[in-house]
Structure formats: C-alpha cells, structure tokens
Amino acid sequence: MKPYVEMTKEDLAAEITQLKKEYSDVQAHGLALDMSRGKPCKEQLDLSMGLMDVLNSSSDLYTDEGIDCRNYGGLIGIEEARVLIGDMMENNPNDIIIYGNSSLNIMYDTVSRAYTHGILGNTPWCKLEKVKFLCPVPGYDRHFKITEFFGIDMITVPMTPDGPDMDIVEKLVSSDEAIKGIWCVPKYSNPQGYSYSDETVRRFARLKPAAKDFRIFWDNAYGIHHLYDHQQDYLIEILAECKRAGNPDMVYKFASTSKITFPGSGIAALATSPNNMEDIKAQLCNQTIGHDKVNQLRHVRFFGDIHGMVEHMKKHADILRPKFEMVEEIFDKNLSGLGIGTWTKPLGGYFISFDTLPGCAKAVVKRAKKAGVVMTAAGATYPYGKDPLDSNIRVAPTFPCLEDLEKAASLFTLCVKLVSAEKIYAEKCREEA
Amino acid sequence: MKPYVEMTKEDLAAEITQLKKEYSDVQAHGLALDMSRGKPCKEQLDLSMGLMDVLNSSSDLYTDEGIDCRNYGGLIGIEEARVLIGDMMENNPNDIIIYGNSSLNIMYDTVSRAYTHGILGNTPWCKLEKVKFLCPVPGYDRHFKITEFFGIDMITVPMTPDGPDMDIVEKLVSSDEAIKGIWCVPKYSNPQGYSYSDETVRRFARLKPAAKDFRIFWDNAYGIHHLYDHQQDYLIEILAECKRAGNPDMVYKFASTSKITFPGSGIAALATSPNNMEDIKAQLCNQTIGHDKVNQLRHVRFFGDIHGMVEHMKKHADILRPKFEMVEEIFDKNLSGLGIGTWTKPLGGYFISFDTLPGCAKAVVKRAKKAGVVMTAAGATYPYGKDPLDSNIRVAPTFPCLEDLEKAASLFTLCVKLVSAEKIYAEKCREEA
Numbered sequence: 044m045k046p047y048v049e050m051t052k053e054d055l056a057a058e059i060t061q062l063k064k065e066y067s068d069v070q071a072h073g074l075a076l077d078m079s080r081g082k083p084c085k086e087q088l089d090l091s092m093g094l095m096d097v098l099n100s101s102s103d104l105y106t107d108e109g110i111d112c113r114n115y116g117g118l119i120g121i122e123e124a125r126v127l128i129g130d131m132m133e134n135n136p137n138d139i140i141i142y143g144n145s146s147l148n149i150m151y152d153t154v155s156r157a158y159t160h161g162i163l164g165n166t167p168w169c170k171l172e173k174v175k176f177l178c179p180v181p182g183y184d185r186h187f188k189i190t191e192f193f194g195i196d197m198i199t200v201p202m203t204p205d206g207p208d209m210d211i212v213e214k215l216v217s218s219d220e221a222i223k224g225i226w227c228v229p230k231y232s233n234p235q236g237y238s239y240s241d242e243t244v245r246r247f248a249r250l251k252p253a254a255k256d257f258r259i260f261w262d263n264a265y266g267i268h269h270l271y272d273h274q275q276d277y278l279i280e281i282l283a284e285c286k287r288a289g290n291p292d293m294v295y296k297f298a299s300t301s302k303i304t305f306p307g308s309g310i311a312a313l314a315t316s317p318n319n320m321e322d323i324k325a326q327l328c329n330q331t332i333g334h335d336k337v338n339q340l341r342h343v344r345f346f347g348d349i350h351g352m353v354e355h356m357k358k359h360a361d362i363l364r365p366k367f368e369m370v371e372e373i374f375d376k377n378l379s380g381l382g383i384g385t386w387t388k389p390l391g392g393y394f395i396s397f398d399t400l401p402g403c404a405k406a407v408v409k410r411a412k413k414a415g416v417v418m419t420a421a422g423a424t425y426p427y428g429k430d431p432l433d434s435n436i437r438v439a440p441t442f443p444c445l446e447d448l449e450k451a452a453s454l455f456t457l458c459v460k461l462v463s464a465e466k467i468y469a470e471k472c473r474e475e476a
Numbered sequence: 477m478k479p480y481v482e483m484t485k486e487d488l489a490a491e492i493t494q495l496k497k498e499y500s501d502v503q504a505h506g507l508a509l510d511m512s513r514g515k516p517c518k519e520q521l522d523l524s525m526g527l528m529d530v531l532n533s534s535s536d537l538y539t540d541e542g543i544d545c546r547n548y549g550g551l552i553g554i555e556e557a558r559v560l561i562g563d564m565m566e567n568n569p570n571d572i573i574i575y576g577n578s579s580l581n582i583m584y585d586t587v588s589r590a591y592t593h594g595i596l597g598n599t600p601w602c603k604l605e606k607v608k609f610l611c612p613v614p615g616y617d618r619h620f621k622i623t624e625f626f627g628i629d630m631i632t633v634p635m636t637p638d639g640p641d642m643d644i645v646e647k648l649v650s651s652d653e654a655i656k657g658i659w660c661v662p663k664y665s666n667p668q669g670y671s672y673s674d675e676t677v678r679r680f681a682r683l684k685p686a687a688k689d690f691r692i693f694w695d696n697a698y699g700i701h702h703l704y705d706h707q708q709d710y711l712i713e714i715l716a717e718c719k720r721a722g723n724p725d726m727v728y729k730f731a732s733t734s735k736i737t738f739p740g741s742g743i744a745a746l747a748t749s750p751n752n753m754e755d756i757k758a759q760l761c762n763q764t765i766g767h768d769k770v771n772q773l774r775h776v777r778f779f780g781d782i783h784g785m786v787e788h789m790k791k792h793a794d795i796l797r798p799k800f801e802m803v804e805e806i807f808d809k810n811l812s813g814l815g816i817g818t819w820t821k822p823l824g825g826y827f828i829s830f831d832t833l834p835g836c837a838k839a840v841v842k843r844a845k846k847a848g849v850v851m852t853a854a855g856a857t858y859p860y861g862k863d864p865l866d867s868n869i870r871v872a873p874t875f876p877c878l879e880d881l882e883k884a885a886s887l888f889t890l891c892v893k894l895v896s897a898e899k900i901y902a903e904k905c906r907e908e909a
Contacts, residue, residue: 080548088546092533099532100525113521113738115513143576144768151763159591159602159626169592169602185762192762193592305546308770329618329625330584335577335768337741 046382047460047467052475055468062461066414069454074415076451081233081393082442083302083359090358091304097344104337112336118328119320124310124339130349131267132298133280134314140323143334146299146311150260151189153295153313156326157223157256158193163292163322165256168193168223177215177225179207181396181424181435183233186226186262190426197426198222202232206239209246220253224260230278231265234424234437235396236389238276248284250293261296265392267356268302270364276390282314291316300342302393303352303359310335310342366440370395370452377456383463386438395438396424403462404433410458416451479815480893480900485908488901495894499847502887507848509884514666514826515875516735516792523791524737530777537770545769551761557743557772563782564700565731566713567747573756576767579732579744583693584622586728586746589759590656590689591626596725596755598689601626601656610648610658612640614829614857614868616666619659619695623859630859631655635668639676646683653686657693663711664698667857667870668829669822671709681717683726694729698825700789701735703797709823715747724749733775735826736785736792743768743775799873803828803885810889816896819871828871829857836895837866843891849884 047055098104104112106121119125120141129136142149158174161167168174175196178187182202190197198215200207206229216222227247229239239247247259261281269275285293294316300309315323346352371388374397378384386397399407404421411418419437422428438455440448480488531537537545539554552558553574562569575582591607594600601607608629611620615635623630631648633640639662649655660680662672672680680692694714702708718726727749733742748756779785804821807830811817819830832840837854844851852870855861871888873881 082548085544088544091546095531095535095537096533098528100529102528104528111518111521113524113740115515115734115739117740145764145766148764155588155592159588167602169600185765188762192759301548305770306548307546307550307766308768326625329621331578331581332618333578333740335741335771337738338768338771 044380046380047464048382052468052471055464055471059461059464059468062457062464065457066410066461069457070414072415074450074454076415076443076447077417078439078443078448078451078455079417079419080442081302081439083306084362084442084444086362087359087441088305090355091345094304094341094345098337098341104340106340110336112340115332117333117336118324118331120312120334121336121339121343123343127343127346127349127352128298128310128312131352132263132296132312132314133266134282134296138282138316138320139312139314140320140327141334141339142311142313144299144301144307144309144311144338146262146264146297146301147185149297149311149313150186150262153260154189154193156323157258160326162256162258163318171221173221175219175222177207177212177222178426179225179227180426181234181430181437182226183228183262184419184423184428186260187426190226196221199426200225202235202237204235204237206237206243209243213246213250216257217251217253222252223254223256224258226260226262228262228264229281230263230276231268231389231392233264233392234394234435235387236392236394237387238278241279244279244281244284248281248288248290248293250290252293257293259294261294263296263298265302266298267353268359268393269356269391270360270367271390272357272360274390282316286316292318295319303356304342304345308338310339363441365445366448367395369445369448370438370440373449373452373456377453378459381460381463384459393439393441395440397436397438398434399436399459400463400466401432401434403459403466404430404436406462407455407458408436410462411455414454414458416454418455477813479813480897481815485901485904488897488904492894492897492901495890495897498890499843499894502890503847505848507883507887509848509876509880510850511872511876511881511884511888512850512852513875514735514872516739517795517875517877519795520792520874521738523788524778527737527774527778531770531774537773539773543769545773548765550766550769551757551764553745553767554769554772554776556776560776560779560782560785561731561743561745564785565696565729565745565747566699567715567729571715571749571753572745572747573753573760574767574772575744575746577732577734577740577742577744577771579695579697579730579734580618582730582744582746583619583695586693587622587626589756590691593759595689595691596751604654606654608652608655610640610645610655611859612658612660613859614667614863614870615659616661616695617852617856617861619693620859623659628656629654632859633658635665635670637670639670639672642676642679646679649690650684650686655685656687656689657691659693659695661695661697662714663696663709664701664822664825666697666825667827667868668820669825669827670820671711674712677712677714677717681714681721681723681726683723685726690726692727694727696729696731697735699731700786701792701826702789702824703793703800704823705790705793707823715749719749725751728752736789737775737778741771743772796874798878799881800828802878802881803871803873806882806885806889810886811892814893814896817892826872826874828873830869830871831867832869832892833896833899834865834867836892836899837863837869839895840888840891841869843895844888847887847891849887851888
C-alpha cells in the first residue's frame, strides 16, 4: 500500500469507509484491554514466588555481621543487600542506601529534601524565586509529576536515539543558575527504549553547571532489563565517570527491584558520592530508624548474587520478548509504508514509543478507548501532560497476555490508520477549497 | 534508711565511701548492658516468626477484592489491612492509609508536606516567618528531632499523670497563630507511661486554635501495648471525639505494628478525617505508587483479626511484665525513702521515667556508662536535648534479658545514690562555709 498522503481523495475516502467498518466490527467485540502502564504480567510475578519461601520460621534472620534483621536499625540497609544491589547498579556498596519498596519514593524524597533543606549547604529550593529542571521528552510522566508538584519549572529537551540533545543540555545547564536538575532514564528509556551513548554519558559527566547544587537525577530503572541475551545495551557507569571527570557529587542514581521481583514489595536504592551520602544520612536519620531489613535479606537469600539475578532476568526476557516482537510485527504489518507513524524497537525496558502524524495522538488514544483498549494518555510523556505536537503515545506491551496484546495492538494500528486517513483527507479537502 | 538530705555530713561521707566501693566492684565486672532504646528483645521477636510462614510460594497473594498484592497499586493499602489496623487504632478503615514500615517516617512526611505544600490550602510552613510546636515534656526524642530539623520552634508544656497541662495548651494554642502542632503520645506515654485522662482528651478535641492549620500529632504508638490483662488504660478515641466536638480535621493519628511484630518490617498507618485524607492522597500519589501490599497481606493472614492481635500482645506482656516489675522492685528496694528520685509505674508501653534530684541526671548517666550500662542520654526527653532541671532519665527495660536487667537496674540505682549523696554532701559543705 502506498503512503496515505499520496493517495487520491477518492481512494482515501474508500479506505476510511473500510477502516470504519473494521473499527465497528472490533467495537462489537467489547474488548477491555490495557496497554497503559509498565506493569509486569502475572507470569512475570510468578517467577518470584520463591521469594516467599526463602525465609520461614526456622530461618536465621541475622546478617553476616550479626544484625537481627527483625529489630530496629540499619539506616542505610544491610551489608549483604548493599553488595547485591551494588552489583546490580554497578556501584560500590558503600555508595548505596537501600530504602523501602519504591525508587519513585526516593526520587520524591530527594527533591523534597533539596526543597526543604538544600543540597550540601546550598539554599533550600523553597527559599529561591525560581527552580527549573530539564526534562528530556518524551519522558516518564511520574518524574514530571514530582517536579510539577513542587512548582518547579520544566524545560523540555528533545530526546535522540543517543539520549537528550546534549548541545542544548550543556548550554542551558551552564548558563542558568536556576536549573537545578535533569530527569534521566539512561538505559532503555521510558518511553522510547533508547540507551544513552557513551558520548552522551561522557558529556553528562563533564557538565559545568551554573548552579553548585545542580544534580543529575539518573533513574536507571531498566539497568538489567534486557529483552535479548546476546544483544544488550551497555551504559557507562555515571558515578564513576563523574568522579573521573572531577564532578563526583553531580549525580543521584536510582534503581529498584520493582520489575525484578514484585513491584509493590521489592527493594529500592540510591547510589551517590560520599559527600551526598553524608548529606542524605543527616536528613534520613530524622525520617526513619531504618527500612525493611527482612525484605532486604529475603532478596539476598533469593538471588544469592548478581549472577542469580541475571539468570532470573532471562526468564523475564523470555516472557516479554514475544510481546515486544508481536507488537512490532503488527505495527510493521499494518503500518509500514503508510507514512503515518514511527515507532521504536528497544532491546530492553518496558515500552515502545509511537509517534503519530502531528495532531493525531489524542484522537488515536480516544478511538482506542472507545473500542475498549486503554493506552497511556496522549501527552503523558510530556511535562504538564502537554505534547506540543500531539504525536507521542507510549505503548506498554508487558501486562496483557499475548492473545489480548495481539487484539490491542491490532486495534491500535487500526485507530492510527483511521485517524490519520481522516486527517489527511480533511487536509486534502482544505487544499482543494 | 533515712533520706540523704536528713543525714549528717559524717554519715553521708561514710555512705559515699561505701557506695564508691560498691561502684568499683561493679566496674570490675566489666558490664556491657543497654537500657537506652525502646527495642523489643529477642524473645518478643521470636513470637512473630510465624509471620515468615503465612505466605509461601503456594499462597494466594490476591486480596478479597481480587487485587494482586505483588503488583503495582493500592495507594492507601489493601482493604483487609485497613480493616485490621482500623480495629487496632479504633478507627474506620476508610479513614486509614497504610504506609511502609515506619510510623516515624509518616510523621516526618506529614510535617514535610505541611512545610512544602501547606495543609488544606493554607500557606506552606516554609513560607511563614515562624512555625511553632508544643512539646509536652518529658517526651519522645525522635519527635523533637523532626521539628528541630525543620527549624520549628519548640515550646515545652509540662506533662502530668493526666497528660499535658491543658490550661497551658489551651492558652497557647488559642492565642498564637504560629503554633501549628503538638506532639502527643497519648497512651502509655514515652517516657512516663502516662495515659491521657478523659478530661484531657475532651479538652484536646475542643481546642480553639488560632491557626486554621493547627494539627494534633497523635502518636498512639502503644495503643494495645499493655503489661497487664486485667488492669489496662483506656483512651477516648480522638478522631471520633474531635468529630463530635466539631473539629473533625484537627488530628493526624499514627500507629504501627513495629512493637507488635518486627520493628523493621511491620506496617505503619495514619488515620485522619476525610478532608485530610484527600489532602494527603493528592500529595501521596506523587510520592509513590503504593506501599508493600505483600507485607500488609502477611500481617492480615498472621493475625486473622484484632482478637488474634490482642492475644498476641498478651505474649509480649508476659515477657515484658517481669522486666518492668523487676526494675520497679529494684528501684523500690534501693531507693525508697532516700528522697533522691521518683519514677513511674506504667501499665503499658516501653518505658519508665526516672527523675533524679535537680542537676543529677547527666552525672548519673555518665557514671552508669563508665560502669558499662548505657542509658538514654540525659536531656534526650527534652527538645534540643536540654532538660532545664537536668533530672529526667528514660529507662528502657525491654531489650536486656532479666539477668542483665537486674545488674543494669542495680548499677543504675547505685549511680543515683552515689551522685545524689555527693551532691547533697557538697551542698552541706557549702551551707557550713
């Protein structure tokens, strides 16, 4: 089939009639499917049921150092967990604090602490006229919600397959003291699945921020979440690179086991420099006596070591790979050559990013919803939910089963075709008029 | 023995010589004991080992509503846990949010949210010239640390066996708009073990604060932590009383299972009015997708219901009662009639509050430490660690075993006697001079 834009008005009208019929047929099926959130599916959760067995009433719940995990204490987490998560994050266990179940919560608390108390003796952000963050777009909606909640101005920076446009990042960061941070999902990014190139990470580590308290919020959410065993993205480790570049304190790095074991009941962690660690611990000791050490121990006993975790991730990949490949296949089959959409083909992570023709994303998501398929809201990948081109849609293929996913992805492509055809048809009418 | 103050100088000198000898003898034993923190002992933790068995890899991890506890979601906690904790806190499950493992963390977050965003549309505290809290003293050091960390002025209010001096509380709260809160441990208070009288709770509920965003921080940490089955303190439920008094939004109430199951791995909760709930949820949804639902389910399955929890608490009481009674016995035996100290005899909670003669607490704690017994730092029960009379010492009898506790309590009384005798002797010398 040729690109819609090259079709005659008459052919397009016929195509629209045909697509509407197909759409009605699907609507009649009363689908109720969800491709909106990056949630693991039941089969993935089942992979970690062994986590429920590693500790029982006969278990020794003491750490190697002799700490009773059941009692109070352990502000930064037990040594064994910091070693395991250190291997997962590629950081020194001494540079790691293990928190509760949510890395999002750590990010919120990190922004909140900077807001209430400042970073390393700098003015608390609440006392400043203006605080700004750079937001590579499209990006992760929950990041943007945190900065929005704190009244922080969000400046968008375009993403490329190599990461954020570093020319823009460098220029802004070095010239504006009000810019205090940037949100990054450096590996298998949300939503594109892009991984930052070596050049990008090198340039991040060598930023010359105007603000002393500028920090990179490095959310390495998908660090070991590969889809393929033999084709994986590697990322330069940012803390080490910043240290080498003479900027040791410039990064807060986040990760969790949410998409490794159980999203609600995993362990989350922050890695950062010794200076930042001391700064954080001076606050954290007022906030809690310690996080859940039994769950830390549970994770350590379940995985044994990083190799155990990597082997475990292969099982996740075996479940997710067919889902990503099916969606990509359906997109290829139904949309290739039509010139009405582009999409990413990630090697890991939880999402595929889809770009419609400008001005079509909202209409596509609405159409899909009316036929029973919930997509992430159009615009969600932009600060304030506003995609200036109205073209980006985040596709989350992990949660539905293959059978549902096939239906959902097919319906989605149908909606893309219908909305695009109608748009192009309307344009052709206007051009004639 | 007669009161030290009535003894002659010569008799006192002899007593001091004798006490010093005893002290040296104990020092020679090289004790290494700790009566400083309110930590459950190993035997108490062992009571909850069944918690490790209630969920295993064959368990159904879905809630009655069909929610998979392993996955994302559940911002306010699972229904079953809110019912159980509702019964524990004597609140409607709909008025409860289940958080992570630490009620201290909830309190910190509650102050932090008021500081960054304000309460129910009122000015964020960070934008105010001055914020003050009332602090009944002696009280809980970690409460005071939170308010100190946020630069909040702390105004002390004397505690009585019926609760804080309500004449003072009423006068201050109604006259000063900068007063935004009061820290309360209303039942088996930390450190005295006092429970607020009905009259006190009634007066709390009827406060007429000058500040619209004044809140009572009601830390009901020991709500079901009785030492005796047939002699228990009952407390008027504060949310209900505030509602009846026309002040429904005036309280944040906190509790946890930290001293019911495992301190590091329990579940914590906040109960408050529907208005406050909405206010909090609007913030919380930016901070997390939800807390650990598997651990919530684990607690529900372990206890079954509130009766199960109450029966469980009797086992704690059986372990703790002899410890409290032994300490009180040793205090009685060694100190009664000497006029050098008073102490509380609580029916529940985790502490005994000891008051030395003015100016002796620091010296007693120092002496005890030199002989190998760590007490809570003198002054810790006051804001900024400053006890104006230098007389209050918090005694925490729960963690050591009975044998150690006997040694520790005896050494403590020896230190009280020695420091007091020396002080009185010095005063007598001064009087003569």
